[in-house]
Amino acid sequence: MINHIQPPQAKKALKTLSIHDDERQDDYFWLNERENEEVIDYLHAENDYYEAMTAKYKDFEHSLFQEMKARIKEDDSSVPYKFNGYWYIVKYEIGKDYPIYLRKKDALNNPEEVLFDCNIMAEGYDYFKLVGLSVSPDNAMIAFGIDTVGRRNYTLQIKSLVTDEVFSDAIPNTTGSATWANDNKTLFYTVKDEKTLRSDKVFKHKLGTSYSNDLLIFEEKDDTFGVAVYKSKSKKYLIIACYSTLTNEYHILNADIPDGEFTVFQERIRGLEYSIAHYENQFYIVTNADGAVNFKLMKTPEDRTQFNNWIEVIPHRAEVLLEDIDIFKDFLVISERSNGLNHIRIKRWDGTEDYYLPFDNETYTAYTATNVEFDTNILRYGYNSMTTPSSSIDFNMETKEKTILKEQEVLDPNFDKDNYASERVWATAADGVKVPISMVYKKGIKMDGSNPVLLYAYGSYGHTIDPYFSSIRLSLLDRGFIYAIAHVRGGEYLGRMWYEDGKLLQKKNTFTDFIECSKFLISENYTSPKHLYALGGSAGGLLVGAVINEAPELFNGVIAAVPFVDVLTTMLDDSIPLTTGEYDEWGNPNDPTYYEYMKSYSPYDNVKRQDYPHMLITTGLHDSQVQYWEPAKWAAKLRVYKTDDNILLLKTNMTAGHGGASGRFEALKEDAEEYAFLLDLENIHS
Template sequence: MTKTVVLPPKAKKIPKELIAHNDVRVDDYFWLNDRKNKEVIKYLNDENEYYDAMTSKYRDFESSLFEEMKARIKEDDESVPYKYNGYWYIVKYETGKDYPIYIRKKDTLKNPDELLFDCNEMAIGHDYFKLVGLSVSPDNSMISFAIDLTGRRNYTLQVKNLVTGDIMLDAIKNTTGSSTWANDNKTLFYTKKDLKTLRSDKIYKHKLGTTSRKDTVVFHEEDDTFGVAVYKSKSRKYLVIACYSTLTNEYHVLNADTPDEPFKVFQERVRGLEYSISHYDNHFYIVTNLNNATNFKLMKTPETATQLANWTDVIPHRDNVLLEDIDIFKDFLVISERTNGLNLIRIKSWDNSEDYYLPFDNETYSAYTSTNVDFDTVILRYGYNSMTTPSSTIDFNMVTKEKTVLKEQEVLGGKFDKNNYESERVWATADDGTKIPISMVYKKGMQHDSNNPTLLYAYGSYGHTVDPYFSSIRLSLLDRGFIYAIAHVRGGEYLGRNWYEDGKLLKKKNTFSDFIACSKFLINEKYTSSKHLYALGGSAGGLLIGAVINQAPELYNGVIAAVPFVDVVTTMLDDSIPLTTGEYDEWGNPNDKTYYEYMKSYSPYDNVKRQNYPHILVTTGLHDSQVQYWEPAKWVAKLRDYKTDSNKLLLKTNMKAGHGGASGRFEALKEDAEEYAFLLDLENVNT
């Protein structure tokens, strides 16, 4: 019997010269940029058919993985209630249903449910559905909400009357999804996006009872490297417009009782000055990097005198402590800090009679303040988990220091026991001598053996820190002998703000060399070997994967690049693409020759080589607004032409979703099962 050979799609080449700084790059697959071209859609569908053919042998195993993952999830579940302005708010899930149900109860949890939204009903007939931006008016009678039906994060805003159930506002398209109410219960502020670039650039004011066509622009951000948002302070006294870029902030404030007055600038933007504001007791509290406070400090200023000259220190800058955020309560200030990579939560009374830290004793964990919308309370809600411990939601009495565990994530199926797993933190050494932390988890009793399959994950951009966290989905790998590791590479803020600064702009390559150093460490210490080491990254983490396999493909048996940002130079030169101009402070502006040449030297698409590559799975979404689908599509087409091995190269395009993948909780789980099945098949594990 002759075995059928399935041939991969071969994208046609239409050479296009791309010229910048007298340098010519030839892009054979630039034509894939046009989603309106039927040949482009045909190519993506051909790749999907090829993916289906190449993975058909383990389709049943993939289905069983999905059922296994799903069986660990409590289907009839609900969030821990939180109280705001006289109502308890709860999010529920029902057995067999993909989407959340939002309810509230007045005054006490014993009162009957009041349905806000049943997303299962609202999602009927839609391939993709996302509800965001719920904002309740001060008198509790109205709620604004927004819906995305494509996955492109372009939301349609509406208002529902909670007394009658009627939809009050004609649909406002092309918004960010968020909105906030003035204290008069009839004025709503919201943010719209530029139609082409999807940059959030205008704040509008709407009056209930009028058509949205009469809405007025109250702020227009004309600098295309900035975005804008609008919200209300926790004290409920101020409406706030936030203008933000990677390195610079500016805020405008307005008393929420006088929504028809103009906003006033809090402190004019100064390039490199980052700050955020919180209001309390006639003062604003400011987390800022002013005066070279690299790890940020806390300052305050009178609400009547908000300019820089009036700011005074509350908590000074510390070289070894990153000040990440604050939560303000009537009697307490809660400070979220990070030192040596670990989260700390500090509680300080305004009268200075108390100043202490919550105790955490794990070697590697994640702790964070949670939903704390109530200002006048002594209860702090926070979350805790580790790579071996499911997430807990905890209420902590800041006066009595008593804690109440309100909920611990249930892992169903009857097989999970956290005592069967171990986690540790180890340190690799980068080429420049820098120590790079790695958080790891595995089944207890794991031996240092080169045959251990290991999945190494990283992100490493925008100062985003990937804390060690629990995942019930991940158990499907751990229980089959995998080690799971997170490389805390430079470009995140795991070890402070300098950790981020050392992994961006003209130091971006540190992110890639750190990951390679972590990979070599795991191999040299016999946690695994190159025959059993796998790498995973998504979005900017997909850029990391692409750069790493160009530089050191021999270290990995397989990699997964999810919605990968791989065509760096071309994208950053095109200021019509969503998000590009706002990214200059992260990656550099390639209109400057120095940044152009540096980007070109690491851009995964530009540096594909004629060499052997590991097995590769690439995923994307047709409607992705953050990393356009054509980046991974072009990258795969070029890899097919250049690579000199016979390893798998698969492209899976979700034709109905965007950057975040499928919208339903179970549909999203299927994507996890696909990735895990790909890895396990490479390890010849099929049960």
């Protein structure tokens, strides 16, 4: 495809990067100079080129946005949940981009109390995010965090729910989350390192005092760990969590004694992962101890928490991944996964019942939802599938009665979930392993190789992308697209080993799995290379970048959102946010073995003189997860190396970070941009 608008060309300024007697040449290293006007000018030039190249279908893009927006109930509210005597609700109003947080005392027919109207708070900001709402036990105070840049760096404040006064004293550079001791006046919170943004300190604040006088309670010195602080659901313990990719350590303190000393629950042992939940005089522990790859459940007395006191409750099972537990007064709820599918198991503490909630689909997602009350027989869970909108359900664990509280409304008179079909198929990976693919499409399409397919994957950190419903996605399905999710290794869809086989020195399995899934969809006549598209974001953008270096001929187009593509340079710079905590995922390239392996797949280092698919690359100037310069450098290098006339677009959101725009409708505009790009490549403009 020949275009007559000339793309910008970033200047070259050669920098040689040397380690392990190896040299890499980087012409675009200078783009990481955030304060350099020339860098900003280049990003603006790329944005101008993006606007020029997409001008021909801007009206269609706008109509897509309106179409997506029209399916969403604007005057919507969340299903209320009860906590400590109040019902909590999140509400949206017509024409407004941000949520309103409310509560009602005792009963839902009582007057509402507005905690925060984010529409008012967001005025004057291009980006706004409110997080970490934490109400004091006496319901009189609320702590909260605000980010107005998009860098996930929150300013923490406290508001009186009696007088509505927001205290002027504020602390910057926090995670935005905090938790109250049971005395209603002591608040524990976490602070980030100003440069790396690693959460590394826990402070204690007393109401009525200045934050400048707050006491440092805990500091995490190991730069591969982060910290968090929270309270057990039983409300008895304050808990400091120290976490890395492969190792956990917890410190506990009776929440009635906030000036006491935290004690170590079980000191860290590299490779020992565990999480804790308190019930009566015991702690329950989900752990991989003793080689329990898929995790098991153990318990220990609250006054003897060291590992040698742990007793097995639910043993390790080779075919079942134990993902989480929810503890109630009379019931234990266990979230499991087997053969890729979610299962919710309910056990009475007295041993008289043990059963599973019934689900009968292969492309569904089920999960326990907001269950903050301890003394209740009601379990709230969520359910959706690739064809079924999300439902919020209350399940009475005693009577087994199910109440659907809310099903997501799709405000489209033509929408009927029975018009769509979903299925799960299995591709064969390069090493013979079977890789599942979940897909959805409109009924009646012919599998003759002519269908456009958007294939999505993530494949890192053990994060599983479950098959889920999306009203936005209907804009593709109704125009003939098949949407597919490749459950590649690196996630935990098929258990913990599915993750282990897609990380560190096995990382390339993630990429080859995706390639084989693509070939499968082509060979089975779902699509063809002229109509196959790849989508990935963040670590999924790394996946897309690696795949198109190796097999560009399989795809007509790709979308790489905030892609992590300059793997080596980033992982060798421990001043960049997240780097040190990532060594257990990717490897530490200061070790020559990991360096060579990472170099062999790093998308930026492996750009070749070859044809590439049409490409849309997106980033955010304030991204703290994947710095903007990674996709910017990648786009600049691709422009020089690629030997085709296909479209290459780089779009930088100059006012946002990793998650994109903050308003719900502003975020929809980004979806419309991506869909318009794909549909234009299929010559679909209505």
